[in-house]
Amino acid sequence: MKPKKAQTRAGEADEARSDRELVYAARDGxxxxxxxLFYRHRDGIFRLGLAITKDPSAADEIVVDTFARAHRALARLEPDDSLRPWLYRVAVNLSYNRRPRKGVVLSPLEDAVDEKVTSDEGSPANLAELAELRRVVLAAVDLLGPKHRLVVVLHYLNGLNLAEIAQVVDCPIGTVKSRLHYALRRLRTHLSAHPELGLEPRAAFMASPGRQRTAPLIVEPVRLDRR
Amino acid sequence: MTLMSRSCRIAQDQIVAVLAGSVDLRDRRALDAHAARCYRCADALRDAVATHVALGRAFAPLRAAHTLVAPGRVRLALRPAPASPFAPLFGLATRLAEGTVALGVSAFILSSAVAGMAPGEPAPAPAEQSDGVAVHVSRSFDDTQFFYRWVRIGRYAPINDLLDPSIGIPRGADDADTPEPVRESALR
Structure with a gap:
């Protein structure tokens, strides 16, 4: 049992180390x-690859290729704190190289993930409603242009903040903001065609007299699973 | 085109920052205060929040997707192909063998072409078809050039006779081996 305990302790110690420390340690062999590093970032890269290629096996290969590149580049990697933006940038490039050719029909993203995700708890009606919402929203995301879709995926799927997205897509934060803003507006237009989803705050607001607010809007951003 | 005031423009810029959680409390209060006065910005903020919530809910199950790829696969991908010390010699031998075969084939083609052009014996007579077998024959027969071609055709007794063990087949009736009688039940 002793070696197992020692392994567990070493694993915990590795988890406490930052990416920068791990990169320097890996550089020393x-x-x-x-x-x-691999275990810390593999799932995020997998999701990113899956969102772009919509093919789980291709996403697996993207994970392997991304870390193979990282290993080759260990000597010149100088992460400030997190290696995530660098890894995601490589993964995005690899994913776009592996995108299905025109004419090849792959199953939609939600189908690819259904096999891998266990269903949430809840009544069948709630699950059906959630599945419908997911289908409509992801279909609307697919209609966005590649730049806007990438920003949405990086923010809402991978939980990257604006600064990290700016590093991944290699553009200023203001550009990321405007792309996200544009994407939200476009998505809003698409989603307004589905009133059954209950996403009509504007209609409810317009019904109020005078169209004036008295209380401040309380904006509670959705908690994303950030690491 | 809708005209927007400067404060509206700032508010629109801050909506995304608020949703991404990258705005400090002071700016957020300022945005709320502006949205309380401007219904257009309040609408935009509400729409953005609704879409933001919908996106968060739609992507929530996908965030649970994970892979089982192990780091060993990366090491496999990084490992160079094993190099044999005899690899250069083997490659040289392969090239030599390929060259020899190519030379041989070229020489054969050239010699066949030259022999075809040279005047020599007349071309052989065309093959004649006889009972499904191609047989070369000579047009001019003489005593020194003749041959037999004997085709052996086996004749078998009718099936009813074969099934009856009491009926024997006379030996020497044909050249075929006498078949063994077979019981009818064995054929079913």
């Missing part, structure tokens, strides 16, 4: 440090 510490295989465990590289493995810790």
């Amino acid at each position: 510490d295989t465990r440090a590289f493995d810790a």
